[in-house]
Amino acid sequence: MSPLRPLASQDGETMGELFHLEDVTKVYKMDEVEVRALDGVSFAIQRGEFLAIMGPSGSGKSTVMHLLGCLDRPTSGRMVLDGLDLLKASDNQLAEIRNAKIGFVFQQFNLLPRENALRNVETPAIYAGARRAERVRRAKELLERVGLGDRLFHFPSQLSGGERQRVAIARALMNDPAILLADEPTGNLDTKTGEEILALFQHLHDEGRTVVLVTHDQRVASYASRILHMQDGRILRDERVN
Amino acid sequence: MLRTTINSLSAHKLRTALSVLGILIGVASVIAMISVGQGATYDIRSRVESLGADLVTVSPAFRVGRAGVASTQITETFTLELADELSKAPAVRDVVPVIQTNGTIKYRDRNLQTTLMGVTPAYPSVVNYPVARGRFFSTQDLESYAKVLVLGSEVAQQLFPDEDPLGKEVVLERAGTRFLFTIIGVMTSKGQLGFGQYDNRVYLPVTTVARRITGDRTVNFYNLRVASADQVDEAIAQVEFILSRRISNPEDYRVRAQQDIIETVNQNAITMTFLLGGIAAIALLVGGIGIMNILLVSVVERTREIGIRKALGAKHRDxxxxxxxxxxxxSTLGGVMGLLMGVGVAALIASFSRWPLIIPSYAIFLALGFSLTVGLIFGVYPAARAARLDPVEALRYE
Structure with a gap:
């Protein structure tokens, strides 16, 4: 079985619950002082949803992003992704889940500085153990889809901010993840470029992908069809937009 | 995987080069030191062996000097007559009594401090040391106390830089007395041999030395050639028996076979090789610490990269x-380069000292194995630190 599933064929998986969080808390211990970053959060994410998580800094939205991205485990509560209990998962299992099911897009782009665009996009497939020919073909295809077919061998330092974020999106799509997780993806971009990136997310959502945006920006959140407003580690409001 | 390695190493070329250099110097010195040790040993051994393993030396022991009396050799019973006695041992082929003394040899305006060796005509064959030109003195010369001598190659060269020494008359001067001698031969070059510098000596009939120069029939030691190589132990036993009848205290003389000397040389050489190799190994260890140091810095610098890789699905072991x-x-790159460099240095030293270039295969495996191990051992700790990083923390690192 190839670790790389074909692109844009999400049939049969487009419906149903993807993420389930129930009474999730996250407590950080910092020098004897306990910081309650999340205080009993419950919500679910359906397949194919376009969700924005909004809130000021310190509201707990970053913590939610880390939990959804399987970079961290909750202190207590229940958290299930695609039928997998994340509280019981080991570090290596979480790494496997991140590799197979999560596509990250960061505010800082977070490309590997010493690898070219193609290599950056290939990286998740390398960790998945995909064969070279297969992953190169797919990485090229994805870079062409985000409009960077002529920038394959450019290094991050040779690309503009918008181009870097497109490479990051192509990389996030490499292993055909169940969820695209974007943390302030337009935070380091000018308005026009930011809108282009958001339009790309819109387009990916239209193709049937599950997209989660974490932002403090109302304008960015307005692209989503559902907005979770957070404050002080709790969900303030779960708003559906049309 | 290898491509990632090369990418990140070439991002800091100077740093990588210095790390490689640390290992390179270590491995090169291990190889060079072992090779020098082996080469020197081989050299000494081959010279000792050139005397022949079946050479036995009988020498008097030293008497401890006490209360103002200087230490002396017990030579009273070591006489020319004893040589005849010793040659009756069936396992002994030849006995050469040796009287060794110092003197000055003069030719025209040149003079040279040298060792005078009073020996018998059998000497060249007993110590494997042939005449290069002219002849060695004969039994007739010996019986007639002839004033003839044979020069060591070094003496001939220094005293006669551009003349043929054969047939020339020289003056030997010892303790204020002067003698006129005729040169009849020049020995081949034998080279430095332990404590004996054959080439810097002058050889003359032992009888001439005893009667004309020292006026004393006692000799310094006897060189014995055993009848055949497998009779060394027998010969020693026979010689010891003969000596025991003349000398009551067995502590007063020593009978040593060349074989024993070779063994001693070998043992000293092993000690020397390990000592040199050990010092070089410390250099390699220091190189390993250099790698660890650089790698620890690199882990900190690349905290964010590690975070990104973990977010993309890299596991602990990745x-x-x-x-x-x-x-x-x-470390392996340093090891391979150090191997080449070490061989080069060893070859250079060998060519300067005219030793044979010996690089034992164990030295190569040792150096490469050691450098690989150093890389593993000093890499594990920084690598484990990188692998243990928390992805959230690592991604936050600026």
């Missing part, structure tokens, strides 16, 4: 391998 590969790559 990160561990990435850093371990870098460390092993650097």
């Amino acid at each position: 990160i561990l391998w990435q850093f371990l590969t870098e460390s092993v790559f650097v």
Whole structure:
């Protein structure tokens, strides 16, 4: 079985619950002082949803992003992704889940500085153990889809901010993840470029992908069809937009 | 995987080069030191062996000097007559009594401090030391106390830089007395041999020395040639028996076979090789610490990269391998380059000292194995530190 599933064929998986969080808390211990970053959060994410998580800094939205991205485990509560209990998962299992099911897009782009665009996009497939020919073909295809077919061998330092974020999106799509997780993806971009990136997310959502945006920006959140407003580690409001 | 390694190593070329250099110097010195040790040993051994393993030396022991009396050799019973006695031992082929004394040899305006060796005509064959030109003195010369001598090659060269020494008359001067001698031969070059510098000596009939120069029939030692190589032990036993009848205290003389000397040389050489190799190994260890140091810095610098890789699905072992590969790559590269460099240095030293170039295969395996191990050992800790990083913390690192 190839670790790389074909692109844009999400049939049969487009419906149903993807993420389930129930009474999730996250407590950080910092020098004897306990910081309650999340205080009993419950919500679910359906397949194919376009969700924005909004809130000021310190509201707990970053913590939610880390939990959804399987970079961290909750202190207590229940958290299930695609039928997998994340509280019981080991570090290596979480790494496997991140590799197979999560596509990250960061505010800082977070490309590997010493690898070219193609290599950056290939990286998740390398960790998945995909064969070279297969992953190169797919990485090229994805870079062409985000409009960077002529920038394959450019290094991050040779690309503009918008181009870097497109490479990051192509990389996030490499292993055909169940969820695209974007943390302030337009935070380091000018308005026009930011809108282009958001339009790309819109387009990916239209193709049937599950997209989660974490932002403090109302304008960015307005692209989503559902907005979770957070404050002080709790969900303030779960708003559906049309 | 290898490509990632090469990418990140070439991002800091100077740093990588210095790490490689640390290992390179270590491995090169291990190889060079072992090779020098082996070469020197081989050289000494081959010279000692050139005397022949079946050479036995009988020498008097030293008497401890006490209360103002100087230490002396017990030579009263070591006489020319004893040589005839010793040659009756069936396992002994030849006995050469040797009287060794110092003197000055003069030719025209040149003079040279030298060792005078009073020996018998059998001497060249007993110590494997033939005449190069002219002849050695004969039994007739010996019986007639002839004033003839044969020069060591070094003496001939220094005293007669551009003349043929054969047939020339020289003056020997010892303790204020002067003698006129005729040169009848020049020995081949034998080279430095332990404490004996054959080439810097002058050889003359032992009878001439005893009667004309020292006026004393006692000799310094006897060189014995055993009848055949497998009779060394027998010969020693026979000689010891003969000596025991003349000398009551067995502590007063020593009978040593060349074989024993060779064994001693070998043992000293092993000690020397290990000592040199050990010192070089410390250099290699220091190189390993250099790698670890650089790698620890690199882990901190690349905290964010590690975070990104973890977010993309890199497991504990992926990160561990990435850093371990870098460390092993650097140390192995240093090892291979150090091997070449070490062989080069060893070849250079060998050519200067005219030793044979010996690089034992164990030295190569030792050096490469050691550098690989150094890479692994000093890479594990930084690599494990990188692998253990918390992805959230690592991603936050600026």
